[in-house]
Amino acid sequence: MRKRYILNSEGEQHHAVIARNGEQVSVEIDDAAALAVDAAVVLGGRALSLRLDGRMHLVHLTGTDNKGGVAATLRGRPVAMSVLDELHALAKESLGTAAGSGTVTSDIPGLIVEIKVRPGQKVHQGEPVIVVEAMKMQNELSAAVRGTVSEVPVATGQTVNPGDPLVIIEPEPGG
Amino acid sequence: MSKRSFDKVLVANRGEIAVRIIQGLREQGIASVAVYSEVDRTALHVLLADEAHPIGPAPAVESYLHVERILAAARASGAGAVHPGYGFLAENAAFARAVEQAGLVFIGPSPESIELMGDKLAARRRMLESGVPVIPGTTAAVRDAEAARRAAAEIGYPVLLKAAAGGGGKGMRIVHAEGEVAGALRETMGEARSAFGDDAIFVERYVEQPKHVEVQVLGDGTGRAVHVFERECSVQRRHQKVIEESPSPSLTPELREQICAAAVRTAEAIAYRGAGTVEFILAPDRSFFFLEMNTRLQVEHPVTELVTGTDLVAAQLAVARGRGLPFRQEDLHQRGWALEFRIYAEDPSRNFAPSIGRIAAMVAPAGPGVRLDSGIYEGFDVPIHYDPLLAKLCVWAEDRPRALARARRVLEEFTLHGPGHNVPFHLWALAQPAFRDGSYTTGFVAEHFRPEALRPPLADADRAALLAAAALFEQSRRQEAGLQRGRTADAAQASSWRLAGLRDMTGRR
Numbered sequence: 001m002r003k004r005y006i007l008n009s010e011g012e013q014h015h016a017v018i019a020r021n022g023e024q025v026s027v028e029i030d031d032a033a034a035l036a037v038d039a040a041v042v043l044g045g046r047a048l049s050l051r052l053d054g055r056m057h058l059v060h061l062t063g064t065d066n067k068g069g070v071a072a073t074l075r076g077r078p079v080a081m082s083v084l085d086e087l088h089a090l091a092k093e094s095l096g097t098a099a100g101s102g103t104v105t106s107d108i109p110g111l112i113v114e115i116k117v118r119p120g121q122k123v124h125q126g127e128p129v130i131v132v133e134a135m136k137m138q139n140e141l142s143a144a145v146r147g148t149v150s151e152v153p154v155a156t157g158q159t160v161n162p163g164d165p166l167v168i169i170e171p172e173p174g175g
Numbered sequence: 176m177s178k179r180s181f182d183k184v185l186v187a188n189r190g191e192i193a194v195r196i197i198q199g200l201r202e203q204g205i206a207s208v209a210v211y212s213e214v215d216r217t218a219l220h221v222l223l224a225d226e227a228h229p230i231g232p233a234p235a236v237e238s239y240l241h242v243e244r245i246l247a248a249a250r251a252s253g254a255g256a257v258h259p260g261y262g263f264l265a266e267n268a269a270f271a272r273a274v275e276q277a278g279l280v281f282i283g284p285s286p287e288s289i290e291l292m293g294d295k296l297a298a299r300r301r302m303l304e305s306g307v308p309v310i311p312g313t314t315a316a317v318r319d320a321e322a323a324r325r326a327a328a329e330i331g332y333p334v335l336l337k338a339a340a341g342g343g344g345k346g347m348r349i350v351h352a353e354g355e356v357a358g359a360l361r362e363t364m365g366e367a368r369s370a371f372g373d374d375a376i377f378v379e380r381y382v383e384q385p386k387h388v389e390v391q392v393l394g395d396g397t398g399r400a401v402h403v404f405e406r407e408c409s410v411q412r413r414h415q416k417v418i419e420e421s422p423s424p425s426l427t428p429e430l431r432e433q434i435c436a437a438a439v440r441t442a443e444a445i446a447y448r449g450a451g452t453v454e455f456i457l458a459p460d461r462s463f464f465f466l467e468m469n470t471r472l473q474v475e476h477p478v479t480e481l482v483t484g485t486d487l488v489a490a491q492l493a494v495a496r497g498r499g500l501p502f503r504q505e506d507l508h509q510r511g512w513a514l515e516f517r518i519y520a521e522d523p524s525r526n527f528a529p530s531i532g533r534i535a536a537m538v539a540p541a542g543p544g545v546r547l548d549s550g551i552y553e554g555f556d557v558p559i560h561y562d563p564l565l566a567k568l569c570v571w572a573e574d575r576p577r578a579l580a581r582a583r584r585v586l587e588e589f590t591l592h593g594p595g596h597n598v599p600f601h602l603w604a605l606a607q608p609a610f611r612d613g614s615y616t617t618g619f620v621a622e623h624f625r626p627e628a629l630r631p632p633l634a635d636a637d638r639a640a641l642l643a644a645a646a647l648f649e650q651s652r653r654q655e656a657g658l659q660r661g662r663t664a665d666a667a668q669a670s671s672w673r674l675a676g677l678r679d680m681t682g683r684r
Contacts, residue, residue, distance in 0.1 A: 005646040009638075010630060016646040027643040035639070039647055046536045047590075048644045057640035061648045062535045062592040070645050071535070076587035076602050077633070079641055083649040128653055140653055 001138050006089035009081045027052075066126045087132065087139035102150075102169035104141050105162070106132050112158045113138060117167060121149045129167045132160065147171040179280050179497045181255025183208060186220070187245050188260030191550035191566055192474070193220035196258050199488035201225075208252040210245055212238035214558045219550050226252050233560045239263045242270050246277050256280035256495060262562060265471040266293060282495040284448045284470045285396070291445060292468040296339040296377055302465045305444035307437050310456065310464040312379025320357035326378040327356060333383070336360055338367035339375040346370055349381050382464070384616045386457040387411070388423050389469075390438035391479045393490055393500060396448030401504045402435040403479050403487070410604060412527050412620045417597065418604060419475035420514045421482045424575060424613025425457060434463050441468060449494050450476070450487050474517070474567070477546055481513035481571040512578040513571045516586065520563040522595035524626040529563045530595035532556070540588035544571045544581050557594050565596065575613070579605060599629045 002019045017028040026034040038051040042058070050057045060073040068084040087106065114131040117123060128140040129149070151168040154160060183206040186193045197207040197220060209224035214233040221227045228248035231238040238244065240263055249257055257274045259265040259282070268286040275281055283289075292298050296316060302309050311330050316339060317323045327334045327350065336359055338346030346367040348359040360376060368374040387408045394400035407423035408416040426434065438453035452473045454466040476487045485502065493501040521527045537553045549566035551557065557565065570585055572578035586601050607623055609615045633641070 003646075003650060005649060007642050007645055009641065009645075014638075014642050016642050018643075018646050018650060025647075027639075027646065029639045029642050032639070035643075037643055037647075039644075041651075043538060046538070048647060050640050050644055052636070052640055052643065055636060055640075057637070057644070059640060059644035060536060060538065060590040060592065061644060063648075063652060068649060070648055071592050072641055072645060073590045073592065074637055074641055076589060076598055077631070077637075078599060079633075081641070081645045083645040085649065085653070142653075 003138055004086040005083055006086055007081055007083045009079055015086075085139055087141055091141065091144075102145050102147060102171045103165045104129055104143065104167040104169070105165055106141065106160055109159070109161050110139070112154050112156050112160060112166070115152055115154070115156055115167075117149045117152065119149050119151055123147065123149060123169060129169075130154075132166070141166065143167070143169055145169055145171040179495070181280055181496070182206060183226075183252065183254045184256045184258055184282070184492075185210065185245070185249045185252060185254040186224070186258050186260065187239070188258075188263055188265075189215055189218055189220055189239060189550070189561065190564060191548045192260040192262075192472070194223060194550055195548050196260060196488055197223050199486065199492070200258075203489065203492060205492070208248065208254050210239070210248050212560070214560065217555065219552055219555070228252060233558065235263065235560060239561075242267075242273055245270075246273060249274075249277065249279060254279065256282055258282040258491070259471065261471050261474055266469070268293065280495050282449065282491050284394075284451060285446075288445050288447055288451075289470045292470050294339060295337065295341065295467060296375060298467065299377070299465075301444060302441060305440055307441050307444070307465045308463060310379040310382065310466075313377045315377070316375035317360070317378055320360050323360050323376075323378055324353055324356050327353065330378060330380050333381040335379050335381040336363045336376055337379060338363060338371060338373070339377055340371035340373040341367060346376075382456050382458045384459050384618065385409075386423075386425050386616050387416075387454065387466075388425065388434060388457045388463065389452050389454040389473075390435050391473070391476070391487070392438050392442040392447065392451050392453060393487075393494065394442045394447035394449065394451070395494060395500050396446060398443055398446045399500065400439050400442035400447055401500055401502065401507065402439050403483050403485060403507055404509050405431060405434060406473075406475055406478055408475060409615050409617050410610070410619055411617050412624075416475065417517050417519070417620075418514065418601065418610075419478055420512065420575075420578075421478040422509050422512065427461075430461060430463070437463070437465070441465065450491050474564070475515050477548060477567060477569045478513040478515045481546065481569060482509050482511060483507055484510065511571055511573050512575045513569060514578055514582050516568045516582065516601045517564055517597075518566040518568055518589075518591070519597050520557050520565050520594040521597055523597050523600040523624075524629050525595075527597070529559075531559045531563075532594040534591065534593045536590060536592040538588070538590040540568070540585040542585075544578075545569070545585055546571070565591075565594075579611065600624075603628050603631075 005016045007014045019026045025037050027037045028034045040049045042049045047060045062071045064071050068082045070081045072079045110132040113133045117129045123143045125146045126142050128142050130141050132139050147169045150170045154166050185208040186196045200207040206225045209221045209227040210230045211221045212233050230244040264270040268289040271281045272286040299309050300314050313326045333351045336348045348363045350359045363376050364374040390405050391403040392400050405423050406419050406421045408419045410418035441453045450472050452469040455463045456466050457463045490501050520530045522530050534551050534555045539547050546569040551565050570581045572581045583605050604610050
């Protein structure tokens with residue numbers, strides 16, 4: 001499984017692809033070649049120990065919001081980042097039109113690989129509801145609002161086009 | 176000197192200094208009493224004390240500055256003495272007097288010493304009489320522009336107009352030429368009247384490119400005093416110290432002897448009791464002048480303790496108990512080098528503006544030569560009401576180059592998430608030639624610091640590690656959102672991730 005992430009760090013945009021093949025994890029940063037990464041969650045969950053090309057990096061990480069904000073510190077150097085997987089990043093860009101919408105849509109054509117919710121189910125804002133595979137990458141789409149799922153007009157294995165409604169959520173008042 | 180015994184001490188303070196004092200009391204088998212405001216029930220000093228008493232609402236005037244409430248807590252607890260720490264009521268003569276009138280021991284100097292040193296003009300006159308060098312200037316207040324111009328012409332420009340009751344950088348103006356005197360005097364008097372309720376102004380020579388060197392002293396209250404050597408505190412922002420070191424890189428052995436002797440003369444001249452600090456201005460030509468005396472334990476006392484192998488809180492207790500000075504001058508020596516880095520909740524990129532919030536993560540450095548005096552812990556909410564000093568990170572090593580290398584190692588190990596903080600500022604300072612060679616003056620930050628310097632370019636390997644970590648982090652927290660809903664792990668979760676750790680990591684936002 002490959003997933004692509006859009007990152008913002010100190011005013012620069014980068015992308016990273018995380019590829020998993022069983023226990024093997026590799027990462028491609030921007031356009032560099034894939035690097036095998038050995039990652040361990042350490043310090044009671046407050047940091048990741050990364051072994052990249054044999055070099056050790058202890059990265060302290062704290063989520064700062066539920067919109068992809070991450071505070072990181074590497075050797076005393078704090079770095080504020082935001083990170084979203086590609087589809088979330090695209091969704092965020094088009095948020096101007098779809099802000100607070102209860103309808104989850106895909107911005108790119110793809111294949112529905114997993115539906116995580118069913119009608120009648122309550123979801124919270126930011127909760128992943130459906131997985132769309134595009135360009136060999138799986139992308140989770142999340143609920144933009146908190147509420148109750150009223151309809152899932154697609155099925156696993158179905159191909160969808162940009163803008164197709166995938167999950168429809170009845171927003172909760174005040175949510 | 177009568178022996179005064181007490182087996183319980185009320186600590187009239189909060190934060191790292193209250194913790195430091197409570198720890199010192201425990202080591203001596205003395206019970207500790209903390210006081211706390213409404214927002215400090217879970218503050219570290221309260222958690223560590225033997226007893227604790229609430230003293231009112233969050234604003235300091237309603238709690239940590241409220242003399243009656245603190246005395247009521249002392250009475251309720253049966254404490255025999257009060258330690259004021261620094262700040263708050265530490266240099267308030269009325270408080271020291273009220274403590275003594277309540278039949279308690281004040282762990283600090285006499286109210287008269289506090290009063291004398293709180294009045295800069297009176298202190299200047301006393302130091303002149305005692306043969307301690309003071310900056311050339313007037314010994315009485317100037318009331319009008321004509322008197323100020325006459326004084327300035329005699330002293331030579333540039334001069335400093337200074338409020339007699341001033342402190343903390345307030346009530347001061349530099350005047351470069353005669354034409355500026357009248358306006359500057361009007362402004363300074365107005366500022367002094369509103370800030371200190373006293374518009375007495377004096378004129379003194381403005382020393383350019385000054386260094387700030389201070390000497391730790393300890394007096395027995397009967398006219399005998401020792402010095403515990405010097406500290407240099409020239410790295411300041413907004414007239415507040417941020418890095419201190421001992422020894423001072425600016426003193427020759429002869430100069431050290433002279434400046435320390437002047438400090439002892441100062442303490443002996445006023446029969447000083449307990450720990451105090453005599454501050455000096457060191458000019459580029461190596462002349463030095465009395466600046467002021469701080470009649471309390473200083474924030475930066477740990478560097479002195481590290482370099483001299485002393486315990487200044489224990490020394491304060493010994494003097495307060497009437498046991499006299501715990502060490503003789505000839506027993507005191509400087510060994511190695513120590514630096515202190517004040518960790519403030521502030522944002523150096525926004526002109527050091529205070530920053531608050533919950534300590535989301537804190538990983539403190541350890542290992543050889545490290546001392547951390549901290550008032551915080553992971554999960555603690557830093558309140559907005561008080562000084563933003565969170566902790567003091569100190570290092571000791573055999574010499575200055577080794578101490579600087581150790582400081583870098585230790586600052587790189589120190590991780591603090593939540594409020595903004597100044598660890599990146601310290602790492603920047605450590606890399607500056609003017610800091611490394613010890614030539615820095617109190618103008619160091621103004622001359623060299625630019626906020627952009629806090630974000631040195633990242634090495635490619637470091638950037639790759641940060642981006643990879645952030646992407647892995649995002650992936651894990653998406654999975655975690657699913658996990659919390661009780662769903663079964665998908666294929667991606669069959670990895671080496673420790674789920675409990677992930678829950679911890681992602682659950683903190």
